Amino acid sequence: MPADVMIETVALKKHFPVRKGILQREAKAVRALDGISLTIRRGEVLGLVGESGSGKSTLGKTLMMQEPPTSGQIVFGDTEISRFSERLLKPFRRRMQMIFQDPFSSLNPRMSVGDSLTMPLRFQAPDMSASARLDKARQVIETVGLSGDILERFPHEFSGGQRQRIGIARALITDPEFIVADEAVSALDVSVQAQVLNLLTEIRHRWQLTMLFVTHDLAVVGHIADRVAVMYLGKIVEVAPTRELFTRPRHPYTEALMSAVPTPERRAHQRIMLEGDIPSPISPPSGCAFRTRCPYAKPACADSAPPLDVRGTGHYAACHRPELELASPIAT
Amino acid sequence: MTTMTAAGDAAHTRHHWWQHRTLSRFLRHRLAATGLAIILMLTLACLLGPHLLPYDELTVDLRARFSPPLTQDHYLGTDPLGRDIAARLLMAGRISLLVGFSVMLISTVFGTLIGVVAGYFRGWVGSVLMRIVDAFLAFPSIFLVLVLSAFVEPSPFMITVIIALTCWMEIARIVEAEILSLRERDFTIAARLSGASARWIMFRELVPNAMGPIIVAATLTIANAILLEAYISFLGYGIQPPLPSWGNMLNSAQQYLADAPWLAIVPGITITLAVSSFNFIGDGLRDALDSRSNLP
Amino acid sequence: MTLSHPPALAVRDLCVTFQRNGCETRVIHDIDFEIAAGETLALVGESGSGKSVTSMALMRLLGRQSRAAVTGQVALHAATEREPIDLLQIDDARMRQLRGRRIAMIFQEPLTALNPVHRVGDQIAEVVRFHSGSPRRQARAQALALLEQVGIPEPSSRLDSYPHELSGGMRQRVVIAMALAMEPDVLIADEPTTALDVTVQAQILTLLKTLQRDTGMAMLFITHDFGVVSEVADRVAVMYAGRIVEEGDVEAVLARPLMPYTAGLLASVPRLERAGLPGERLATIAGRVPDPASLPAGCSFQPRCTFAVPGTCDSAVPALASLKAGRRVRCTRAHELIPAEELSPCPQTS
Incomplete structure (x- = not known):
C-alpha cells in the first residue's frame, strides 16, 4: 500500500x-x-x-x-x-478520534471540562502525571480559542459553540x-458555524x-x-x-x-x-x-x-x- | 482567533444553577419538605431523646404498669411491665431507623453494581444478571424475609442483611434501564473510542449521570425497609425483646388492645409517620431531580 | 407600503416579558410588522x-406557567370578518376557535403535532369535525382530499397509517394538511423544513408555495437559513436580541444588507458557488448573542459590531427607521453606511 x-x-x-x-x-x-x-x-x-x-x-x-x-x-x-x-x-x-454532532450530548454533564479533556490521556498516556495532563489540556484548550482557566467548570456553563470547541479539544489531545x-x-x-469551520480549517493545517x-x-x-x-x-x-x-x-x-x-x-x-x-x-x-x-x-x-x-x-x-x-x- | 471565556448563556448558565433549582424545587414540594422536617425531628429525637427522658427503656416498674399517656413523667404511658413507652419508642426508633438506613446503603450499592454491570455489558452478562433479578422479584418479599429469618439468629445485623437481600432488585432494574440509555450517548462513546476502561466508563461516565433516579429509589427503599422490619418484628421473627423495635412493640400490644390502646397507637402512628415521610421525600426528589432537567 | 386591503396580520408593539427567579426579563421588544394576504414574510x-417566542406569542401559546406577559396588538384580519380581531384581547374560547380556523401553525418536528396512537386520517378528520362540525363520513372524505392536496402518494391507503409509519417529509405533509384543513388566513411556519433532508425540504417548500398561491393565505415563515428565505x-x-433590526424585500436585503448584523450573518454562510475553491476563511461575527437579561447599552449589536462608535451606538437603542421601498433598518450609523438615495425616508404607513 x-x-x-x-x-x-x-x-x-x-x-x-x-x-x-x-x-x-x-x-x-x-x-x-x-x-x-x-x-x-x-x-x-x-x-x-x-x-x-x-x-x-x-x-x-x-x-x-x-x-x-x-x-x-x-x-x-x-x-x-x-x-x-x-x-x-x-x-x-x-x-484516531471523533468529533460529535450534538455539543450537548458529547460532554459528560457531571464531569468538569478538565476531566473530560484529560480522560483520553489517562488511557493513552498512562505514564503522564496528573499535572502534565492538565498542562496539555490547557495548551489544547487554548488552541481551540478558549481560555485555559475554564478547566474546572462544567459543560452546562457553556454555549453550544463553546462546547463544540471543547469537544474538538478532546479529540485533539492525543495528537x-x-x-x-x-x-x-x-x-x-x-x-x-463559521467560527467552528474556520477553527477546523486552522487545526487541520496546524x-x-x-x-x-x-x-x-x-x-x-x-x-x-x-x-x-x-x-x-x-x-x-x-x-x-x-x-x-x-x-x-x-x-x-x-x-x-x-x-x-x-x-x-x-x-x-x-x-x-x-x-x-x-x-x-x-x-x-x-x-x-x-x-x-x-x-x-x-x-x-x-x-x-x-x-x-x-x-x-x-x-x-x-x-x-x-x-x-x-x-x-x-x-x- | 479571539479567546473567549465562558459568560452567561441565556438558557444554560448561572453558576451551578441546577443545584439551586433542584433544592428550591424540592422545597416547593410541600409534602416532601414536611416529610424531611419530620424525619429530621424523628432522627434527632431518637438520638438525643433517651438521654433527656427520666426513664430508660428497660427499667421495669411494676407499680406503674399500664399507665396511660401523660401519667406523671411517663409522657406516652407505660407498657405491661411498667416500662416507659416514650423511652422504648425512641430506642426502638434508633434500631428501626438504623436498619432502614443500613438496608438502603447495602441494597443501593449492590443494586447499582448489578444494574450498571448488566446495563454496560448487555449481552449474556446482562441477561443472566437481570434474570437473577427477575427470579428474586418473583418471590413475594415478605415470604422471602420470613423464610430467611427462620434460619438465622435474628440480630439487628442479620435482619438488616435479610431485608437488604429483598430490596436491591428495584434499584438494579432502575439503574440498568438508565445505563442502557446513557451508554448510547456521545460522551460515553467518546470515552470508549479513547480506549477508556470499562470501570472508568461505568463509574465515572455512567453512574454519576444516573444518580438522580438512584437517590429517589434509595429514599423509597428506606421506607420499604422500615416497614418490612416492623412487619417481621411484629410477627416475632425480627428484633427480639427485650430490645425494642417499633414492630415488636406492636406485637406486645396486641393482647391489650381494648384496655391499653395507646400501646398500639403510639408505635403505629410513628411507623406511619416515618414511612410516609420517606415516601414523600422520595416523591419530592423525583420531581426535583427529574432527569430531563439535569441532562440537557 | 400603502395597501389597498388591510394586512391579513398586523403586529404592533409586541413585547414579551418573562418572569424568571423573581426578576423580569424582556425577551421581545416592540416588534411590529404586517403581512398581506398571499404574502410571505420570513x-x-x-x-x-x-x-x-414571537410566533408563540402571536398564537397565544406561551402558557400561563411560563409566566410570560405579552403586550401590544396582534390584529388578524380574516377574510370572513369585517373588522380585524386583536388576538391579544379575546378570551381563550374565542382564541381556540380562531386557532386552526383562521390562523394556523406548523412546527419543526411534525411528531409533536401528531398523536402517535391515532391514524392520520382520523386526526385530520377530527380537526375538520372540530371546526366545521361536518359529519364523520364527510370529514373523512375531506381528509382524503387534503392528503391528496399536500401530495401524499396513495392517499386513500395513507389515511389508515399511523404517524410512525410515515417518513419525516410525509409527516410534515400531514401536519400541513391539518393546518390547512380550514383554509386559514394566516399560516405561521416555525422552521418547518429544518429537520428534513434537502431534497425533501425542496418538496415541502414548493408545496407550501403552491398551497399559498391557491388559497391566498398570508405566511409568517420562521427560519435561520437565508437559503430558505430566498426560496419562499x-x-x-x-x-x-428580541428586536427587528432590518426588514425589506428579500432580493434587496440579500443583495444589499444595510444593518451590519445582517451583512455579517450573510457573509458567514459558506457559498455553494465557491465550493472547492482554495478556501479563504469565512467571515465571522466576533462574540456572541447577548443574554436577554443583560442586554448591552444602546444598540444590542454594538459590542460585536465593527462599525460601532463609542458614545453614539452605546447611548440609546436606535429606532427602526423606514427607508424607501418598505425597507427598515435599526442602525444609528445608517446615514453614513448607506448611500443617500436609499435613505430618503418614505411616508410612514399607519
Missing part, C-alpha cells in the same frame, strides 16, 4: 439485524453500509455527504471501529484493524492523525490532520473538503475532487442534491425535483438503488448495480448512463 | 433572537 494512504476500506459492509418474533430470529437486515471501498489520503479532508438513511454516519462510526463491520476490511496506516479486539485496538485509538467529524457544525447557529467530514450540508462540505464522496443507500455513488464534483457532477443523485440546496443567490431557479423519499435500506431497490427516484432511469437500471467507474482524474461515479450531460448549479 | 435570526419569502425581517 502506498505510504500516503491514511485509511482504506475494501468492500466494507455493516448490516444491522432486524429481529422479529419471540424467538428473536434475524428476519432481515438494515444494510447501512453495502460494500464501501474508499481511500482517504494522508493530510486530506474527505467530505462525505448524503441524506439521512444514506449510511454516512455509520461509515464514520465503523471507520472508528465503534463496532466491528459485518464484512470487508479497514486498513489503518498499514494495519488491517477490522477484526481487532478492543485490546488490540487501544493503541490505534490514540491515532491523533485521523479525525472523523460527524456533522460537527450542523447543530450550530450560522455565525458560530496538525496536518486527515479528516473524514460527514455532513448533510453541501455548502459546508464544499468549503472544507478536498474531495467529496456522495452516499446513497449504503453505497458511494460518486466521488471526486470538490470543485470537480460541484461543477461537473456525473451522477444524477449528485445533480439533484445540489439542485435542491436553497442558496441566497439563486432565487427560483429551475429545480430538478426528486420524487418521494429515500427507500428503506432494509429492502433497497434492485439494480441501481437510485433508479426509483432517478429522472433518467431506464429499464436496464433495474438489472444490475452499476460499479464505481472512472469518469475523469480522480472522478468516479456509479451510474449506468455515463453519457448523461448533468447540470451544475455553479457557473464555471 | 423572520430570520439565530437561536436566542426571539423569533420563535417575499419580504424578510431579521431579528437580533
